[in-house]
Amino acid sequence: MSSVKLVLRIQQKDATEHCPLYIRIIKDRKARFVSTGIRLKETEWDDEKQRVKKNHSNSNRLNAALMQKIADAEGQIADIERNKSNISAKKIKEIIKGKKAIQFFGYAYDKCEKMRGSVSYRTYESYVSYVKKFETFNNGKEIHFEDISVSLLNDYVNYMTKNLNNGATTQNFSLKVLAIIFKQAHKEDIIPESVYPFNKVKIKKTLGKRLFLNKQQLESLQNLALEEDCTAAIVRDMFLFSVYAGGLRFSDVVTLQKKHYFEEEARIKKVIRKTNRLHQFKIGNLAKSIIDKYTKNIKKLDDCIFPLIEGNVFEQLSESTQVKLIRHGNQIARWHLLNFGKKIDLPFPLTFHLSRHTFATNALNNGMRIEYVSKLMDHTNIVTTQIYAKIINEELDKAVDLYIN
Numbered sequence: 001m002s003s004v005k006l007v008l009r010i011q012q013k014d015a016t017e018h019c020p021l022y023i024r025i026i027k028d029r030k031a032r033f034v035s036t037g038i039r040l041k042e043t044e045w046d047d048e049k050q051r052v053k054k055n056h057s058n059s060n061r062l063n064a065a066l067m068q069k070i071a072d073a074e075g076q077i078a079d080i081e082r083n084k085s086n087i088s089a090k091k092i093k094e095i096i097k098g099k100k101a102i103q104f105f106g107y108a109y110d111k112c113e114k115m116r117g118s119v120s121y122r123t124y125e126s127y128v129s130y131v132k133k134f135e136t137f138n139n140g141k142e143i144h145f146e147d148i149s150v151s152l153l154n155d156y157v158n159y160m161t162k163n164l165n166n167g168a169t170t171q172n173f174s175l176k177v178l179a180i181i182f183k184q185a186h187k188e189d190i191i192p193e194s195v196y197p198f199n200k201v202k203i204k205k206t207l208g209k210r211l212f213l214n215k216q217q218l219e220s221l222q223n224l225a226l227e228e229d230c231t232a233a234i235v236r237d238m239f240l241f242s243v244y245a246g247g248l249r250f251s252d253v254v255t256l257q258k259k260h261y262f263e264e265e266a267r268i269k270k271v272i273r274k275t276n277r278l279h280q281f282k283i284g285n286l287a288k289s290i291i292d293k294y295t296k297n298i299k300k301l302d303d304c305i306f307p308l309i310e311g312n313v314f315e316q317l318s319e320s321t322q323v324k325l326i327r328h329g330n331q332i333a334r335w336h337l338l339n340f341g342k343k344i345d346l347p348f349p350l351t352f353h354l355s356r357h358t359f360a361t362n363a364l365n366n367g368m369r370i371e372y373v374s375k376l377m378d379h380t381n382i383v384t385t386q387i388y389a390k391i392i393n394e395e396l397d398k399a400v401d402l403y404i405n
Contacts, residue, residue: 002027002077004070006036008045017041021066023073028194036069038062102190103142105135108181120276121319130177145182145191150200153178157203171203210387211348212357218243220344231308235336237290238306239355244287246376247359249274250352254308254329255322257315259301261291272378279378308332 007024018039025032044056052059052066108131116124137159153175160166160174179198185191213221222240226233242248248256251273260270266288269280283291294305302313308329314322333352341350356377363373374382 002081004073004077006050006066006070007033008040008042008047009033010042013042014039019045021045023069025073025077030192034073036066038066102145102185104145104148104181105131105142107145107185107190108178111181111184121323122273125320125323127177130174131181133174134178145185146195148178148182148195148197150197153197153201157201168203175201175203210357210361211354212361213243213346213350213354215362217344217346218358218362221340221350224340224343231332232336232339234306234308235333236340237293238308238333239337239352241287241290241306242352242355243358243362244290245283245359246281246378247356249356250330250333251326254304254306254326254333255314256305257301258295258298258303258305261295261305263292263295275378275380277378281376 003026005024005026007022008019009022010019013019018041021036021038021040022033023036025034040052040056044053044059046053050066050070052062056062109128112124112128112131115127134156137156157171157175160171166174175198179196182191182196182198186193186196221236224236226236238250238253242250242253245268248268249272252270255273256268256270260268262269265282266284267280267282269278271277272279291305294307298305300313302315304314309325314325317325330352337350337352341348360373360377363376364370371382
């Protein structure tokens, strides 16, 4: 609950011995002051009775005006607290003064635009997309920071689960972006720390099942009859190359240039787009046979090895154009891979990312040490790689159940 009282600020006495009279609002032991526009001498104010003394020539008129101001302030506070129990003293002051509360989406998009030059285009685009996602959940309606409660965020999590089929990782990141915006608003003293709701929202973390192609499925994909040099064949070669070349992500395979491949060493040296780290590793004979097929006719070092992206030298394009081209190429690859999966009767949709899972599980199955697999996949933490080791153990358990009684 908030308390409201009239306070004469005698420490702000002017040359004529007059002091400003304020409405003091206390909420959560924090005080805010709203000016009444009235100045009185200390001898003209009765603090106990909260009235202007009769020794002031306009005491009756001023007291009537002050009673109305207090009544209006208390009425507004009661309305505010009924709807927004966690609102701050500062926000109550702003509302009483007629100052509009900061709207969340307007502030969020403004912050995204301001960060645009200091982060990668992909990061900027990601932040904007997650803000838009939350805006869509709110039916495009603007809301204030104080409206974003624990209850609303739990509804948002439920919406992401049931309507969007988002997993725990996506849900957590969706909330993380909103939380970062909240923290920035608090840092700028726009909202109090008390309105921060995210530490009370819990998302159950679930380890998603890592799908991968087993040896027979991989052979079926390799043996799939395709016309030479067609787009479908290029997509299949890119997928197989990833399987045999450290599980490189689509964005790194499609942007792989001749200068990234050192043929004599059979080595790839490339800055990974997701982590922005220089990654280098040797590739095996199967990956080498695929890449040699495409590099033999490439003359320029800046040309992309797999001709799925057409146009000018990739690195000379703006980052936003690069992202759009990669996304377009991924859409083409996704369509072909889904068709491949249907043709070889896979029990799950075939996506490019499964090449990464397939590399890891095959490497571990063939006896490669987990530290080496982790290094080849450019994992920051070996814990991530251990998920694949768990898959191998589960497969081993199944084999024992089937063949050992």
